[in-house]
Amino acid sequence: MKKWERAWIGGLAVLIFLILWEAAMPLGLVKVADISRPSLVAKAFVELAVSGEVFQPLVISLKEFLVGFVLALIVGIPVGIVLGRYRFFSMLFDPLLMALYTMPYLAIMPLLVVWFGVGLGATVAVVFLGAAFPIVINTAVGMREVDPVWVRAVRSFGGSEWDVFRKVLLPGSVPPMMTGIRLGVGRGLLGMVVSEMYASTEGIGGLIGLYGNSFRTSELIALIAVVSVLGFVFVDLMRRLEGWVNKGRAEAQW
Amino acid sequence: MVHIDLRQVMVTFPQPDGGEFLAVNSFDLKVEKGEFVTIVGPSGCGKSTILSVVDGLIRPSGGEALINGKPVTGPGSDRALVFQEFALLPWRTVESNIMLGLELQHKVPRGKIEALVSHYIKMVGLQGFERHHPHQLSGGMRQRVGIARALAVNPEILLMDEPFAALDAQTREIMSAELLRIWEQEKKTVLFVTHSIDEAVYLADRIVVLSGCPGCVREIIPVSLSRPRNLEIKDEAEFVRLRRHIWGLLEQEAQRQAGGRAGS
Known part of the structure; x- marks a missing residue:
């Protein structure tokens, strides 16, 4: 109801x-060129889909995003765990990490192009940079904010450090970790679009740049909607993955 | 037979300023096998610390803690702790929370675990809630899970750290009656820490009254009330006399705390 x-x-x-x-x-x-109209956007969307113009760029974008994002997960989660678990490492790296996190990572685009080349490389690097930091930081926060009484409960039953880790710290830090992953999806997609617009001119971002520069507002908005849907789908996928990893886990309302 | 033997136990915690905080000073207590001993005292008198020492989570800085004559070196399957904050894992169901201790002790085969879990779910009266998560349960039901989790590993000693302090007054009464019912069946040695004089008298074979100086025993009071007990026993003359006597021992300290700082 x-x-x-x-x-x-x-x-x-x-x-x-x-x-x-x-x-x-x-x-x-x-004026129509300023904001277009929903009916025109819908028409543009259908035309883009029917002509197939959008599909190849979509595949390129998906590939770039997925490679960068999966790399961010593979690197970000373990790094976050280490930083959250060991005070020494968090003292060592926290200032640097915070500085890098608040850095406008899109501004180093030109350098990334030099390092990784136009096209796939630079875009993957931007997606990775955008997504990895919130994942690292929130995973570390999750590890630190686990209720100490849960740890005591495991210890009191004779649980080892490893038991504490796998029975409490890891599952207990999933909600903040998911927050980081969601933020990472947003930042990664943003990075992907900007990189494609300015560095590679391929992918969805490339198309957005093309239509944006020629003031074809309806197509531009239709393409932005495609990126939004992508973001929504990824966040939803991650949520499903979470549910699958922790079968029977309560919804995040604890 | 002496089950728990605490000799001159002293616990100090290092302070951030480099000094040391004395939590328990020279505490002596012998608990017989199958005995129900309650420890009552003002805030900050080291009650919970004593439980942690018996459980093996804290090493005493001085003196020794013996179980069946052997020194405690760490947590073991002969002891289980019940927490004031319940300490349930919120992502696990009732069932799987009760399994926690059994999982961690690695000795019990899977099929046996399930039988044990359903046995203890029945004992604490949680049938029908097996698949619920802690946030779906009332405080009283959560602590039933905590108790079942502790009992499931079949410990010889049950250590209870103000287990009913977070519950409302009525639930608290019912839970202590429930605890006695379960104890009559299981006959564990119980060391039960509480703030509540009522609870201390109602449950105990012996009451250890602590004073404000950390871990100083004011008096150890045997309780001669007959068992099994029900809640009506709280109206009996002997119960009222014991309650008044203990209050007399604690009043001065309580007044000071109520005036100076809020106790917790």
Whole structure:
């Protein structure tokens, strides 16, 4: 009941937004090149799909994103675990990590192009940089914020350090880890689009750059929507993966 | 037969300023096998620290802790701890929380674990809640899980660290009656730490009353109330007399704490 109510109210807001948007141009409030209209965006989307123009770039983008993001997971989670677990390493690396995290990582694009070459390399590197930091930092936070009484419970049953790690620290730090992964998806996608726009001119970002520069607003918005959907799909996939890793785990409301 | 033997146990914790904090000073206690001993005292008198020493989570800085005549070197399967904060793993179901100790002790085969778990779920009255998660349970039910988890490893000694302190007054009464019912069946040696004088008298064979100086025993009081006990026993003259006597021992300290700093 509550759930339906939520969807209904939220859906209504979206609908009103779309109607206002659709009506803005006929009412003479704006020019079509400024904000387009939902109907034109939908038409552009269908045309892009039917012509197949969007598919090859989509495959390229997916490949770049997945390689960078999976690398970020493979590197980020273990590094986060070590930093969260060992005070020495966190003291050693925290300042550096925070500096790198707050650095506008997109600004080093030109350097990445020099290091990794135009195309796949640079984009993978940007996705990796964008995604890895929130994953490392939130995994470390998760390890540190595990309730010490859970650790005492495992110890009191004679559990070893390894037991503490696998029975408490690892499962206990999953919620913050997931937060990091979600942030990582967003930052990774942003990096992917920007890199493709400015460095490789391939992929979805390349198309966005192309249509953006020629002020074809409807196509531009349709393509941005494609990236949004990608982000949504990835976050949802990660959530499913989490559920699969911890079968029977309670929803994150503890 | 002496089961737990604490001799001149002293515990100090290092302080950030380099000094040392004395948590327990020269504590002596002998607990017989199958005996139910409660420890009652003001905040900060070292009650919980004593339990941690018996459990083996904390090494005494002085004196010794013996179980069946052997010194405690660390946690062992002959002891299990029940926590004030329940200490359940929130991502695990009731069932799988109760399994925790059995899993960690590696000796019990899988099929046996399931039989044990369902036995103890029945004992603490949680049938029908096997697949629930802790956040779906009331405080009283959560502590039933905590108790079942401790009993499941079949310890000789049950260590209970203010297990009912986080519960409301009525639930607390019911849980202590439940605990006695279970204890009558299982006949473990129990060391039970509490703030509540009522609880201390109601449960115990002997009550250890501590004073404010860390781990100083004011008095050890035998309780002659007959068993099995029910909650009506709290109206009996002997119960009322014991309660008044212990309050007399603790009042001065309690007044000071109530005025100076809030106890926890």
